[in-house]
Amino acid sequence: MSIRLPASARREQLLDVALQVFARQGYHGASMNDVADAAGVTKPVVYQHFDSKRDLYLALLDSVGERLLTAIYTATAGATSGKHVTELGFQAYFRWVAHDHDAFLLLFGGGGKADDEFNDAVRKVTAQVAESIKPLIAADIDPEHQRTLAHALVGIAEGASRRLVDNGTDFDPDLLARQVSDMAWAGLRAVSRPPTAADSDPDSPRRTRRASTR
Amino acid sequence: MSIRLPASARREQLLDVALQVFARQGYHGASMNDVADAAGVTKPVVYQHFDSKRDLYLALLDSVGERLLTAIYTATAGATSGKHVTELGFQAYFRWVAHDHDAFLLLFGGGGKADDEFNDAVRKVTAQVAESIKPLIAADIDPEHQRTLAHALVGIAEGASRRLVDNGTDFDPDLLARQVSDMAWAGLRAVSRPPTAADSDPDSPRRTRRASTR
DNA sequence: CATAGAGGTGACCTCAGGGTAATCGTGGCG
DNA sequence: CGCCACGATTACCCTGAGGTCACCTCTATG
Structure with a gap:
C-alpha cells in the first residue's frame, strides 16, 4: 500500500x-x-x-488558467507605460511557460478533447489575457479591430512558446520577453500612427482604413 | 445500400x-x-x-498542411517587397482559414491526440511557414532570435484566426490580413532598426541586445 | 445471359478504460 | 485495549470503439 x-x-x-x-x-x-x-x-x-475524469480535467484547467492570469496581472500591475506593460506581460507569460511547462502544454498543447466545456475553459483564459492587452492598443481604432490585435498578441506569446516547449530546449524567459515585446510594441505603436514614408510600399498604395472586421 | x-x-x-x-x-x-x-x-x-484511424488522420493532416503551405507559397511568389510579402502571406493564411474552416480546426483546433507523429505533422507545417517568414526578418540578428520571431508571426495568424473561428462569425480575410500585417510588418521593421526616441521608455532604459535565446 | 470482380454490408471479436461495490488495515481516541 | 473512521485496495462491470471476416449485390463485359 x-x-x-x-x-x-x-x-x-x-x-x-x-x-x-x-x-x-x-x-x-x-x-x-x-x-x-x-x-x-x-x-x-x-x-x-x-467525480469523473472530466471533473479532474476541468479542475486542472481552472487552476492552471488561474495561475497564468494572476501571474500576468500581478506582473503588469506596477507598470508605468504601455511599453513597460507589454514587456512585463510577455515576461510573466514566458516565465510561466518556463516554470510551469506542463501547464502550458495542458492549456495549449493540443492534447485536449474537442469538447465545448473544455474549449470554453481555455478560451476564457486567452480571452481574459487579450482583454488585459486591449488597453495597450490605440483607442482610436475599431473595437473589433482592437480585439483582433489583442488576440494576435496572445498568439505571439503562444507561438513563440510552443516552438520552445516542443523543442524541449530550456530558454531564458526574460530574454525572450525582450525580443518579442520589442517587436510587439513596435507593431502596436504603428497601428495608431499614420504610416511614415519608410513604412510605405510603392507596390501597394495606402488604402483607407475601414472600420469593422465583419 | x-x-x-x-x-x-x-x-x-x-x-x-x-x-x-x-x-x-x-x-x-x-x-x-x-x-x-x-x-x-x-x-x-x-x-x-x-489501414487504420491513424492512417486516415495522418493522410488528412498531410493533405491539409499541404494546402496551407501551397496557398502561402503561391500567394507570396509574386510579392515585390517585404511588406508586400507579409500582407500577401497573411492574406493567404486568412483566406485559407475562411475558406477551409475545418482544415484550420484540424491542424490547430486542439482536438488532436497527444501523439508524437501527429504533433510532428502539425509542427512541420508551422515550422515551414515560419521558415518562409524568416527572410522577412532583419538578417543582422541572431538566427535563434529570428526563428523566435518567425514563430511569433505564425502565432499571430493563429491567434487572430482562432478567435474568429471559435466565435463562429464570418470574417473578411483580406481586411483581417491588412489589419494584422500592418502591425506585424511594423514590428518586424522595428527589430532591425535602432530604436527611435519615440519608442524608448523612460522607465526601462535601453539594454544591450544579447545574441542568443538559449 | 452468364460471370468475374469491384464495391459494399451485417455481425462479430477484442480490449481498453471509465466507473463502482465490497472489503481491508491502521492509526488515533476514549 | 478495543474500536471507529478514514484512507486505500481488490476485483469487478460494462460500454464504446477499433478492426476483421464472410458474405452479398450490382454492373460491366464478352
Missing part, C-alpha cells in the same frame, strides 16, 4: 500528478489508472477526490 | 467527410463509424481505403 495521506494533501498531490500526466499524454492518452499509478495509488482513490 | 462509387472517388469523398467529422468532433470524439455514416457508407468501406 502507498503512504497514507490526509484527504486534502492527497487531493493536491493528485492535481499535481494529473497535470503532469495529462500534459504528457493528453486527455485521452492518459487513463485514470495512469493518474493513479503516477500518484502511487489506485484508481478508486482518484474517484474519492474527483 | 449507398450509391456505388469508383474507389478513387470514394477515397476522396472519405477524406472530405473525415475532415469535417474530425474537425468538429476531434480525433477521439469521432469514431470510424461516424466517418462512415457521414459518408453514407459502412465501416469496412473506410478500412478498404485506409
Whole structure:
C-alpha cells in the first residue's frame, strides 16, 4: 500500500500528478489508472477526490488558467507605460511557460478533447489575457479591430512558446520577453500612427482604413 | 445500400467527410463509424481505403498542411517587397482559414491526440511557414532570435484566426490580413532598426541586445 | 445471359478504460 | 485495549470503439 495521506494533501498531490500526466499524454492518452499509478495509488482513490475524469480535467484547467492570469496581472500591475506593460506581460507569460511547462502544454498543447466545456475553459483564459492587452492598443481604432490585435498578441506569446516547449530546449524567459515585446510594441505603436514614408510600399498604395472586421 | 462509387472517388469523398467529422468532433470524439455514416457508407468501406484511424488522420493532416503551405507559397511568389510579402502571406493564411474552416480546426483546433507523429505533422507545417517568414526578418540578428520571431508571426495568424473561428462569425480575410500585417510588418521593421526616441521608455532604459535565446 | 470482380454490408471479436461495490488495515481516541 | 473512521485496495462491470471476416449485390463485359 502507498503512504497514507490526509484527504486534502492527497487531493493536491493528485492535481499535481494529473497535470503532469495529462500534459504528457493528453486527455485521452492518459487513463485514470495512469493518474493513479503516477500518484502511487489506485484508481478508486482518484474517484474519492474527483467525480469523473472530466471533473479532474476541468479542475486542472481552472487552476492552471488561474495561475497564468494572476501571474500576468500581478506582473503588469506596477507598470508605468504601455511599453513597460507589454514587456512585463510577455515576461510573466514566458516565465510561466518556463516554470510551469506542463501547464502550458495542458492549456495549449493540443492534447485536449474537442469538447465545448473544455474549449470554453481555455478560451476564457486567452480571452481574459487579450482583454488585459486591449488597453495597450490605440483607442482610436475599431473595437473589433482592437480585439483582433489583442488576440494576435496572445498568439505571439503562444507561438513563440510552443516552438520552445516542443523543442524541449530550456530558454531564458526574460530574454525572450525582450525580443518579442520589442517587436510587439513596435507593431502596436504603428497601428495608431499614420504610416511614415519608410513604412510605405510603392507596390501597394495606402488604402483607407475601414472600420469593422465583419 | 449507398450509391456505388469508383474507389478513387470514394477515397476522396472519405477524406472530405473525415475532415469535417474530425474537425468538429476531434480525433477521439469521432469514431470510424461516424466517418462512415457521414459518408453514407459502412465501416469496412473506410478500412478498404485506409489501414487504420491513424492512417486516415495522418493522410488528412498531410493533405491539409499541404494546402496551407501551397496557398502561402503561391500567394507570396509574386510579392515585390517585404511588406508586400507579409500582407500577401497573411492574406493567404486568412483566406485559407475562411475558406477551409475545418482544415484550420484540424491542424490547430486542439482536438488532436497527444501523439508524437501527429504533433510532428502539425509542427512541420508551422515550422515551414515560419521558415518562409524568416527572410522577412532583419538578417543582422541572431538566427535563434529570428526563428523566435518567425514563430511569433505564425502565432499571430493563429491567434487572430482562432478567435474568429471559435466565435463562429464570418470574417473578411483580406481586411483581417491588412489589419494584422500592418502591425506585424511594423514590428518586424522595428527589430532591425535602432530604436527611435519615440519608442524608448523612460522607465526601462535601453539594454544591450544579447545574441542568443538559449 | 452468364460471370468475374469491384464495391459494399451485417455481425462479430477484442480490449481498453471509465466507473463502482465490497472489503481491508491502521492509526488515533476514549 | 478495543474500536471507529478514514484512507486505500481488490476485483469487478460494462460500454464504446477499433478492426476483421464472410458474405452479398450490382454492373460491366464478352
